Amino acid sequence: MTALALPGTARTGGSRQLAGTGALLRLALRRDRVMLPAWVLIVGGVVATGSGALKTLYGTAAERAELARSMTANSSLRSLYGPVFSDSVGGLVAWRYGVFGAALAGVMSMLVVIRHTREEEETGRQELLSSAMVGRRAPLTAALLAALVANVAMALVVTAGLAGEGAAGALAFGLSIGACGMLFATTAAIAAQLTESARLARGLTTAVVGLAFVLHAAGDAATDDGSSVLTWLSPVGWTENVRAFASTGTVVGGSGERWWVLLLFVAATAVQGVAAYTLAGRRDVGMSFLPTRPGPAAGRMGTAGALAVRLQRGTLLGWCLGFLVSGAVFGGMTEGAADLVGDNEQAREIFQRLGGQSGLTQAFLAGMVGVLGMVAALYGVASVLRLNGEESAGRAEPILANAVGRVRWAAGHLVVAYGGAALVVLLGSAGLALGYGHRAPELLGAGLVQLPAVWTLTGVTLLLYAVAPRAATAGWAVAGVCLAIGWIGPALDLPQPVMDLSPFTHLPKLPGPPVQWFPVVLLTVVAAALAAASLAALRRRDLAT
Structure with a gap:
């Protein structure tokens, strides 16, 4: 030839x-x-x-x-x-x-x-x-x-x-x-x-x-x-x-x-x-120069979900450790937030736009919880895209050739994606409470409130993968835009319609005032609808197309 x-x-x-x-x-x-x-x-x-x-x-x-x-x-x-x-x-x-x-x-x-x-x-x-x-x-x-x-x-x-x-x-x-x-x-x-x-x-x-x-x-x-x-x-x-x-x-x-x-x-x-x-x-x-360790002679994973956990456990562990340490660093900075702002009213207003109107310390804590939530969305995107990687590499077909349906195969990875996002947010909030020294229950609750927005962005990436896998990586762009809006939007005082493009904008700023449950419930419903629509679309399309 x-x-x-x-x-x-x-x-x-x-x-x-x-x-x-x-x-x-x-x-x-x-x-x-x-x-x-x-x-x-x-x-x-x-x-x-x-x-x-x-x-x-x-x-x-x-x-x-x-x-x-x-x-x-x-x-x-x-x-x-x-x-x-x-x-x-x-x-x-x-x-x-x-x-x-x-x-x-x-x-x-x-x-x-x-x-x-x-x-x-x-x-x-x-x-x-x-x-x-x-x-x-x-x-x-x-x-x-x-x-x-x-x-x-x-x-x-x-x-x-x-x-x-x-x-x-x-x-x-x-x-x-x-x-x-x-x-x-x-x-x-x-x-x-x-x-x-x-x-x-x-x-x-x-x-x-x-x-x-x-x-x-x-x-x-x-x-x-x-x-x-x-x-x-x-x-x-x-x-x-x-x-x-x-x-x-x-x-x-x-x-x-x-x-x-x-x-x-x-x-x-x-x-x-x-x-x-x-x-x-x-x-x-x-x-490669580092030898690959062979697996056991007899299989130890009997379900698609166990395989998904095995494939993603290392990544999840890294994110968990990173969030715990980052949260502790942010918590240690809380007492210095007043030094950062000083008597500057404009800086105080930015912190309040970022974390709510409840006092400078609470606004700083709420802002840091929001940052942890926005970064956790990147984990959700990466975890969902593992489905695309398994499919494009040809490793999904041998699994689906057995008595494993597409929804069951995808569900294993989605448990890691959605559950893992919840875990990293909670560990980040726990680190924040550890660095700050107290208010652990409030900060853990504030972290949980971030999850509907995290899951919404995860669902957007999942829908892109299910409908048009070649465009699945656009999920990074969607999450990146939302991260940029949340990061620099308060400092630039962007118009409210632009800020509203990010689901995190609609969440209550906690810890702080009483929770407004309507946006939390609405985003949860949106995230569930995106996941359901994605699984339905995945069942219909051909693999590797």
């Missing part, structure tokens, strides 16, 4: 290892034509527009200087956001969004690289492509180039959005976020060589990103100038130590951006890239 040559491939010389890279890159960008712009616009856009919200909140230099002093003195807030290196608008934007922007850029890069390397091998598509004129290192190169395109675009959006606050600071901030994303892209590339499944590769890379965040948090809690050894061990800590906008009103340390810190990103990315390419050249397609 004659091999099919991809356009633009090289057949001779040293370029044979990279033959087909251009075609694979175009294919990757085409497949990610929705996901990548969404990540860039949401993450980069939120960071770039943060200056407007801060100008609204802290309109005078004196107010910004007081905020910077308060935040630098608060160890709980430093552990979350890092220290403040400049009391200018740009410096406060870098403080408020830098750590999270860098971490989210890393998550985006991880998804891109693993999708176009290990996931392609796991589904068998890479073996088909490799039968044509495709070099051994072309898939990895194309994946890293796709991540590079996304990170450069994010850096440009951030730089352009903040250029008015200082060109040098905006460029340093944009480059630090993009460089951090590329470093974690090469981390994902190594994980893709070590493991045999995309799920495990994502888990390992996510653990590295989480460890980097924890190291930064521990280091910044101990020092107020980013000088801790733990901070310097974390790529997220490198992002803050670039000290973007430090040339416009230094609060801690010397003035001026630390451009040389960007060389750390370059060096670490290069070292990890060389390691990934070396590993890729020493294994066969579909193989």
Whole structure:
């Protein structure tokens, strides 16, 4: 059989290892034509527009200087956001969004690289492509180039959005976020060589990103100038130590951006890239360096539900631990909420729009419960999309060929999705109560009230999968829009019709005033209707279509 040559491939010389890279890159960008712009616009856009919200909140230099002093003195807030290196608008934007922007850029890069390397091998598509004129290192190169395109675009959006606050600071901030994303892209590339499944590769890379965040948090809690050894061990800590906008009103340390810190990103990315390419050249397609543990000779799972739990238990455990720790961190920040707001009436109004009108402490707690609920919706989306992954990989057909109906098969995963979302919200609320020190029953109840909105977004993703599986990943966009509305909507004072697009807007802000049960019941009914309609649609359509 004659091999099919991809356009633009090289057949001779040293370029044979990279033959087909251009075609694979175009294919990757085409497949990610929705996901990548969404990540860039949401993450980069939120960071770039943060200056407007801060100008609204802290309109005078004196107010910004007081905020910077308060935040630098608060160890709980430093552990979350890092220290403040400049009391200018740009410096406060870098403080408020830098750590999270860098971490989210890393998550985006991880998804891109693993999708176009290990996931392609796991589904068998890479073996088909490799039968044509495709070099051994072309898939990895194309994946890293796709991540590079996304990170450069994010850096440009951030730089352009903040250029008015200082060109040098905006460029340093944009480059630090993009460089951090590329470093974690090469981390994902190594994980893709070590493991045999995309799920495990994502888990390992996510653990590295989480460890980097924890190291930064521990280091910044101990020092107020980013000088801790733990901070310097974390790529997220490198992002803050670039000290973007430090040339416009230094609060801690010397003035001026630390451009040389960007060389750390370059060096670490290069070292990890060389390691990934070396590993890729020493294994066969579909193989891995970490051996896969074989299962027992006799099956131990007699139901489709038990199989779903087995497939998703690791992910659920990670989310549970993450929510428990995050809740404890938020709870520890509660006493410092007054320092964050101070006498600023505009900031107080934003907290009240976020968490209700009941006093600053209750508004902060309600706002944090709402944030936990919105993030838990992302777990629901990911868990439901596991159905799509099982179907597209061909693993659903052998199960359904037995005495297992589609509804029964899907129900096992839905129990994990809906029940798991409830569990992570409750653990997040428990962590919030643990960090705050009291009011556990109220906070657990407030967490339960978030579930109808979480389940509604989960149901939207389920309906997309059941009706048009190729569009199922749009569930990420729906959840992302709702998360963005809830996160930046109160600060930007968005019109009420826009805020109403998110189901979380309609929930009562607890703990606080008495519960208004009508929106809670209505959203519960909507979530149940979406689930029922989805299962009915799943029974009618053909699989893998």
